[in-house]
Structures are given as C-alpha cells and as structure tokens.
Amino acid sequence: MTRDIPEISLQRLPVYLNYLKSLSGDENKYISSGAIAVALGMGEVLVRKDLAYTSSAGRPKVGYVRTELIAAIEEYLGCNAKKNAVLVGVGGLGRALLGYGGFANYGTDIVEAFDNDPAKIGTQVSGKKVYAVEELGAGIVRCNPTLAIVAVPAAAAQSVCDMLVKAGVKGILNFAPVQLKAEQGVVVRNIDVAANLAIIASML
Amino acid sequence: MTRDIPEISLQRLPVYLNYLKSLSGDENKYISSGAIAVALGMGEVLVRKDLAYTSSAGRPKVGYVRTELIAAIEEYLGCNAKKNAVLVGVGGLGRALLGYGGFANYGTDIVEAFDNDPAKIGTQVSGKKVYAVEELGAGIVRCNPTLAIVAVPAAAAQSVCDMLVKAGVKGILNFAPVQLKAEQGVVVRNIDVAANLAIIASML
Numbered sequence: 001m002t003r004d005i006p007e008i009s010l011q012r013l014p015v016y017l018n019y020l021k022s023l024s025g026d027e028n029k030y031i032s033s034g035a036i037a038v039a040l041g042m043g044e045v046l047v048r049k050d051l052a053y054t055s056s057a058g059r060p061k062v063g064y065v066r067t068e069l070i071a072a073i074e075e076y077l078g079c080n081a082k083k084n085a086v087l088v089g090v091g092g093l094g095r096a097l098l099g100y101g102g103f104a105n106y107g108t109d110i111v112e113a114f115d116n117d118p119a120k121i122g123t124q125v126s127g128k129k130v131y132a133v134e135e136l137g138a139g140i141v142r143c144n145p146t147l148a149i150v151a152v153p154a155a156a157a158q159s160v161c162d163m164l165v166k167a168g169v170k171g172i173l174n175f176a177p178v179q180l181k182a183e184q185g186v187v188v189r190n191i192d193v194a195a196n197l198a199i200i201a202s203m204l
Numbered sequence: 205m206t207r208d209i210p211e212i213s214l215q216r217l218p219v220y221l222n223y224l225k226s227l228s229g230d231e232n233k234y235i236s237s238g239a240i241a242v243a244l245g246m247g248e249v250l251v252r253k254d255l256a257y258t259s260s261a262g263r264p265k266v267g268y269v270r271t272e273l274i275a276a277i278e279e280y281l282g283c284n285a286k287k288n289a290v291l292v293g294v295g296g297l298g299r300a301l302l303g304y305g306g307f308a309n310y311g312t313d314i315v316e317a318f319d320n321d322p323a324k325i326g327t328q329v330s331g332k333k334v335y336a337v338e339e340l341g342a343g344i345v346r347c348n349p350t351l352a353i354v355a356v357p358a359a360a361a362q363s364v365c366d367m368l369v370k371a372g373v374k375g376i377l378n379f380a381p382v383q384l385k386a387e388q389g390v391v392v393r394n395i396d397v398a399a400n401l402a403i404i405a406s407m408l
Contacts (some may be wrong), residue, residue: 014399092300106402195218
C-alpha cells in the first residue's frame with residue numbers, strides 16, 4: 001500500500017471524510033473543492049491537491065459527487081479492508097479505547113487486549129478478552145493483527161513495543177509519553193494527550 | 205505568549221522533553237544535539253534549530269547541560285504555569301482523561317467536568333465533580349480555564365464548542381471526529397484516534 005502521498009496530506013483525508021459525511025445527502029449531491037476549503041478553513045488548491053491522491057475526479061462547474069468522493073477517500077484509507085488490532089494496557093485509556101465504536105468506520109477492530117494485572121487477565125472489557133502480556137506473542141499469531149495500540153505506562157512502553165515488533169506487528173499507535181524505537185519498516189505514531197494540551201496553551 | 209516558533213517545531217518540544225527526562229542523571233550530565241538526533245531518529249540541524257527556540261544554549265564540544273535544557277523546554281512550554289482546564293463529556297474517554305496523571309507534567313489541571321447524563325451529574329470522577337452541561341457558562345466563570353477538552357459524541361461537539369467559545373475559552377482539545385469551527389483567536393487541536401490508526405494502516 002506504499003504510495004506517494006505525503007504524510008501531511010494523508011492526515012487530512014480523515015478530516016475531509018468527516019466533513020463530507022456530516023453533510024446531509026439531500027442538499028449536497030455535489031460539492032466543490034472551494035466549498036470544502038471554506039468549510040474547513042483551508043486553501044482551495046491544497047484541498048484539490050489532497051483529494052487528487054484519491055481516485056475521485058471533480059467535475060468542472062459542479063465539483064465532486066459527494067457520495068463518490070466519500071467512497072474514494074474510504075477506499076484510499078482502506079476503510080473497507082477489515083484490519084485486526086490488539087491493545088496492550090487495559091488501564092483507564094485502554095478501557096475507553098476498547099469501548100470506542102469509532103474504529104469500525106475505518107475497518108479496524110480491536111480483537112484482543114493484554115495487561116499484566118492478574119485482576120484483569122481473563123476478564124472481558126467491552127466484549128474483548130484480556131490476556132496476560134506474556135501471551136502477546138501467541139496472541140499475535142492467533143489474531144494476525146495489522147496494528148497494535150500501546151496504552152501502557154511510559155516505563156513499560158518500549159519493552160511492549162519490542163515484543164510487538166518481534167512478533168511481526170508493523171503498525172503501532174502509541175499513547176505512552178515516550179518516543180518508541182522500532183526497526184525500519186515499522187510505522188509508529190504517537191498520541192501524547194498532555195503534550196497536545198500544552199501545545200495549545202503555548203499557542204494562546 | 206505568541207512567539208515565532210513554527211507549530212511543527214512546537215510539537216516536537218514535548219518529544220525532546222520526554223526523551224531528556226527518560227535519561228538517567230548520573231551518566232548524562234551533558235547531551236549533544238547530535239546524540240538527541242540519533243536517539244530520536246532526526247536530523248541534527250533540525251534538533252538544534254528546534255531547541256534554539258527555547259532559551260537554552262548548547263556549549264561547544266560538550267553540548268547542553270541536560271537539566272538546564274529540560275528546564276528551558278519546560279519553561280518554554282509553560283509547564284511551570286498552572287493552567288486550569290475543564291472537560292466536557294464524561295464517557296469512557298472523558299473518564300480516562302479525568303484519571304490521567306500526565307497533565308500535571310505540563311502544569312495543567314482538569315478542575316471540573318460536564319456531562320448531560322443525569323446519572324453522572326453531581327457525581328465525582330477521579331475527584332473531579334461532574335456538572336450539568338447547562339452550567340458550563342457558570343463553570344467557566346468559576347474556574348477561569350485556559351483550556352477545554354471536548355470528549356462528547358461528534359453530533360454534540362460543535363454546540364459544545366460554541367458554548368465554550370462564547371464563555372471565553374481560547375484553547376480547545378477536541379476528541380470528537382469532527383472539524384470544529386471557532387472564531388479567529390481560538391486555538392483548536394483535534395485528536396482523532398480512529399483516524400490515526402487508519403493513517404498507520406495506510407502507511408504500511
């Protein structure tokens with residue numbers, strides 16, 4: 001699936017998708033790149049360039065057929081390809097993620113969870129079974145996940161990352177406030193919630 | 205606090221901070237921009253440029269004094285300035301955020317929470333009282349928050365954002381998968397967890 005799209009454009013595709021889906025179908029059969037740009041506070045050229053990475057083609061004067069553009073972005077983002085994910089760390093955040101319905105919109109399903117707390121191992125959270133972290137390797141063989149979510153404390157995150165990479169996981173979403181090191185070919189993205197809040201405060 | 209730092213550099217400061225704090229003090233009195241660059245897989249020029257925005261100055265040959273650099277980044281990010289935040293939406297994610305200790309590292313404290321569920325209103329979650337959303341305006345007068353966190357479903361997010369902006373909040377961290385519109389001068393950052401996972405899958 002490696003393509004020429006810059007990461008920054010790729011990051012904007014879900015933003016367009018959310019916006020397009022938020023419009024009512026009756027009044028918005030067509031939508032122009034200009035209208036999208038105004039609604040999202042972006043430049044029109046940028047919008048057109050981003051959307052050109054998907055297979056969708058705008059029509060002169062009328063713009064894109066909204067449903068076709070949605071389908072093209074979803075196709076590009078792989079929303080229709082079912083992908084298994086595993087989650088490591090069933091604390092407050094992990095619990096929230098297991099209960100979150102939004103992953104299905106992108107074809108992702110968290111199928112198993114892992115923790116090192118004996119009180120949690122063997123239980124179910126939002127219908128997902130919690131296994132011992134020691135079983136992570138076996139779990140990855142079982143689920144064959146495309147992705148893993150790391151929601152453990154900072155001190156444990158790198159060793160969990162190493163276990164995941166060793167077991168063959170190629171994509172990791174990390175919530176621990178630490179920069180994970182992984183071999184080349186493994187994609188790691190970080191979401192540091194507290195840092196995001198600090199960045200906002202710094203921008204005020 | 206408006207400064208000339210590009211947002212992309214600002215975003216990297218917490219990454220440096222986390223890395224510097226992860227090092228043991230005994231063996232790392234000094235650290236060079238080159239060593240930081242290697243550890244984080246970045247270019248040395250970029251690291252030096254980013255760090256130059258803070259008041260810290262590296263010394264020829266030895267580099268930065270690690271504790272001084274940490275202090276400079278923390279100062280720049282306002283970690284020592286106490287900032288109140290309010291949270292709207294006490295679902296699974298909101299609950300996890302209320303229990304998250306990491307905000308304190310950046311001087312942020314979630315002081316009150318708001319929800320529209322009568323079963324939650326009046327309860328305490330991780331020691332924070334939950335008020336009715338209708339009381340949001342009064343709560344903002346009471347807490348004078350620098351920041352607000354929006355963790356409500358997508359359909360409710362814009363109206364919550366409008367209430368926050370009307371009440372004078374200037375910084376919003378939004379977890380709802382929808383692009384919020386706010387007047388100029390209000391900083392909104394979005395964390396779309398499901399989209400991040402889809403982006404990783406698209407990059408594999």
